[in-house]
Amino acid sequence: MSHLSKRTRIANIDVSAYRVPLKKPWVSAAHAITxxxxxxxEIELENGVKGVGWTSTMGNAGLAVTALAKSYLAPMLIGRSVYEHEILWNNLWRRSHQPGPSGIASLAVAAFDLCLWDLRGKLAGMPVRHLIGGESDKIEIYASAVNLHLSEKALVEQTREFLDAGNRKFKIKVGRPNIDEDLSRIAAVRDVIGDLPMMLDANQRFKPGEALQRINAYARFNPVWMEEPMASDDAGSHARLAAVSPVPIALGEEVSTRFEFWNYVSAAAVHYLQPNVLKVGGISEWLKLAHLGNCANLFIAPHGALEASVIVAPAIPGCFSVENIDGGSFVDQGIAFETMQIKDGEVTLPTIPGLGVEFDMATLASYRVDFDIEVPLADPSKYYDND
Structure with a gap:
């Protein structure tokens, strides 16, 4: 082992979980999220340098992720060099593969991967995006919201607020039971934003025939894409849909492994590839998936996870704008200090070494949870406002 790796071996690891309430509920065709x-x-090296990584769920299975990370994965890293990141990633993923290689497993691996990148950035004295090939200090974002429950009037007001804040791209939810409601809502948003780009997201709401029917109806509003029209497990139906859809298909939010992404890419089942940094196992794997998409000449559009997506997006030439979900950032949730500035549809990125996120640990402490809590399931219907 080299002198360098001896100085950068992992000495201590701490894993903790926090359940943070949203200021306003998120409601889509699939879920109500509160x-x-x-x-x-948190990893400390033998030389005393400390790093922090994270992963997140939308209020579901976070404790399962924590248990996997703390009891099974963390012990594997003690004594290993922070520079062995590819070997360590594969070891963590293999340990997680037998009970299930995606979902909870990928989320757990992501937290370690981000932490290891944070450490390498701090050791190098530069932001992680520079280490992976991204030089830009400012990138474009698009305004997004989980807003299917809002009345049309409230949806229009929200969209106008996004527009007034300087945003120039927008995404809204579709999937109301009555297609006429969807069409009216889309038309109302189009009236507000004019010819500016608009994306639609159904959160896997439709069956194949219904998906094509809906998309054909939505097409006259010229959406940039139709996101997750059907169950994300069904690559075959997406391939058949993509071949005839008048609107490009986007997905990747609930696809976790390179093999699942390959099924979509090889079947020509997607036009905008949307890997989520946290759900695919971290920065290391996200970059591989972005290059996979590039090999198929697809658009790459990072899904959610704002603080992680702004790290990887600058490293991919031609990457689509980063999604900024209303109320979803760490700053919006009140659990991190503002290290990047969002203004006029752009984010100015932090220049501090590492991942660039500084958590407010004092505030987070009040949200810390252990394994003896009961988490109720929220009913989407109670949040709908049709006035």
């Missing part, structure tokens, strides 16, 4: 659960991994 909390986010954040799992933090």
């Amino acid at each position: 909390h986010h659960e954040h799992i933090l991994v």
Whole structure:
């Protein structure tokens, strides 16, 4: 082992979970979300340098992720060099593969991967985006919201607020039971934003025939994409849909492994590839998936996870704007200090070494959870406002 690796061996690891309430509920065609659960991994090297990584769920299964990370994965890293990141990633993923290689497993691996990148950035004295090939200090974002429950009037007001804040791209939810409601809502948003780009997201709401029917109806509003029209497990139906859809298909939010992404890419089942940094196992794997998409000449559009997506997006030439979900950032949730500035549809990125996120640990402490809590399931219907 080299002198360098001896100085940068992992000495201590701490894993903790926090259940943070959203200021306003998120309601889509699939879920009602009232909390986010954040799992933090803190690693200290033998030379005293400390790093922090994270992963998040939308209020579901965070404790399962925490248990996997703390009891099974963390012990594997003690004594290893922070520079062995590819070997360590594969070891963590293999340990997680037998009970299930995606979902909870990928989320757990992501927290360690982000932490290891944070450490390498701090050791190098530069932001992680520079280490992975991204030089830009400012990138474009698009305004997004989980807003299917809002009345049309409230949706229009929200969209106008996004426009007035300087945003120039917008995404809204679709999937109301009555297609006419969807069409009226889309038309109302189009009236507000004019010819500016608009994306639609159904959160896997439709069956194949219904998906095509809806998309054909939505097409006259010229959406940039139709996101997750059907169950994300069904690559075959997406391939058949993509071949005839008048609107490009986007997905990747609930696809976790390179093999699942390959099924979509090889079947020509997607046009905008949307890997989520946290759900695919971290920065290391996200970059591989972005290059996979590039090999197929697809658009790469990071999904959610704002603080992680702004790190990887600058490293991919032609990457689509980063999603900024209303109320979803760490600053919006009140659990991190403002290290990047969002203004006029752009984010100015932090220049501090590492990942660039500084958590407010004092505030987070009040949201810390252990394994003896009961988490109720929220009913989406109670949040709908049709006035």
